[in-house]
Amino acid sequence: MNLLLYVFFGDTDFNSIRSRRVNSVFMYTSKFDKYSLGDEHPFKPYKATMVYELCYQYGLFDEPWISIVEPEPVGQEAMLEYHSREYVDALKDANGGSFDFTLLEYGLGTSDNPVFKGVFEFSLLVLGATLQGAHLISSNQADVVFSPVGGLHHAGKGFAEGFCYVNDIVIAIERLLKDGVGKVLYVDIDAHHGNGVQDAFYDRDDVLVISFHQSGETLYPWSGFENEMGEGKGIGYTVNLPLSEYTDDEAYVRAFREIYPPLVKAFNPGCVVAQIGLDTLKKDPLTNMRLTNNGYCEVISEIRRSCPKVLALGGGGYSVPDVVRGWTLAWATLNDLKPHDPYQGLIGGALVGYGNSVDELRDTPYRIAPALKKDVDRYLDSKISFIREKIFPVHHIA
Numbered sequence: 001m002n003l004l005l006y007v008f009f010g011d012t013d014f015n016s017i018r019s020r021r022v023n024s025v026f027m028y029t030s031k032f033d034k035y036s037l038g039d040e041h042p043f044k045p046y047k048a049t050m051v052y053e054l055c056y057q058y059g060l061f062d063e064p065w066i067s068i069v070e071p072e073p074v075g076q077e078a079m080l081e082y083h084s085r086e087y088v089d090a091l092k093d094a095n096g097g098s099f100d101f102t103l104l105e106y107g108l109g110t111s112d113n114p115v116f117k118g119v120f121e122f123s124l125l126v127l128g129a130t131l132q133g134a135h136l137i138s139s140n141q142a143d144v145v146f147s148p149v150g151g152l153h154h155a156g157k158g159f160a161e162g163f164c165y166v167n168d169i170v171i172a173i174e175r176l177l178k179d180g181v182g183k184v185l186y187v188d189i190d191a192h193h194g195n196g197v198q199d200a201f202y203d204r205d206d207v208l209v210i211s212f213h214q215s216g217e218t219l220y221p222w223s224g225f226e227n228e229m230g231e232g233k234g235i236g237y238t239v240n241l242p243l244s245e246y247t248d249d250e251a252y253v254r255a256f257r258e259i260y261p262p263l264v265k266a267f268n269p270g271c272v273v274a275q276i277g278l279d280t281l282k283k284d285p286l287t288n289m290r291l292t293n294n295g296y297c298e299v300i301s302e303i304r305r306s307c308p309k310v311l312a313l314g315g316g317g318y319s320v321p322d323v324v325r326g327w328t329l330a331w332a333t334l335n336d337l338k339p340h341d342p343y344q345g346l347i348g349g350a351l352v353g354y355g356n357s358v359d360e361l362r363d364t365p366y367r368i369a370p371a372l373k374k375d376v377d378r379y380l381d382s383k384i385s386f387i388r389e390k391i392f393p394v395h396h397i398a
Ligand SMILES: [Zn+2]
Pocket: 190, 191, 192, 277, 279, 315, 316, 317
């Protein structure tokens, strides 16, 4: 591991590490711990610290080509690259933590998006982490970046929504394009449809937006149906694969392998931005999918293989200890590393709170019962057929 924590200030340049070859970067600062959306709120920014610690524990920062970069908040101008001035002003007004009825117009002060102390600073920090990651990629200082607190895919241009106050993804994609990485492919494996990102690029053909998610028939944000496929020159550049409740590893991985690799190959992006939310797990309290981290890691592996440059952003995931294990495995997978536990056997193999051994980073494999499976497969087959029929021809995929 590179033991230095590099500190970046806003958009200043990166001379301090330009002379070094940085291949893989984990964006982390303990400052995320300062912020809380409330004790009862499912979104926990401190997840980042837990993932950081568990990765450290398992030796996943030990390679010389891996760095940990400490992000700094960006200035509010960066937020204005996508969000409206009125919304940014409202978010700034909310920073003190006191509610005002005028904020509701911007989606602020709801139970999903509570006003909390430092909400504006927190948003600038999340955005800072994602944009610094994007810059490391576009300036060829990194091939793979993971920012666990990024990936706020529901935020709209003029409003907060679905636990998301800033759409760091949209702003990062625009910057990557501007910085000349080539076309950008956005893939979203969060259990919820990536509606905010879809809206931003719906009529564009320079960004291919692919979202796999629990169907809008049964889950917020009630969108992401297969026939939402872009407009104007963007037709065929928005791809939605809604999945039924109870979708398990086998069905999910099959869907991913049938849809994702041919589209990546045809689109040939210069960078993949991946929102790798882990609320698809069967233990997640907010959704009704049946994945384990075994299927999830298969998908992470496909994403890593698909492009030399990958910006991975955390997103959702509300069964916190399970998400922490899953993202630790995701970091290992992104770097083609096997986690190793230096304490195994020394203290009875016990790692308090996380299980007993490396093997326990992995979930027990799980398959849904045959009666449910039949319905899941039928639903899935019809969605895959739709995409093959309507979207693949746009990209000349036979
Ligand atoms: Zn989600």
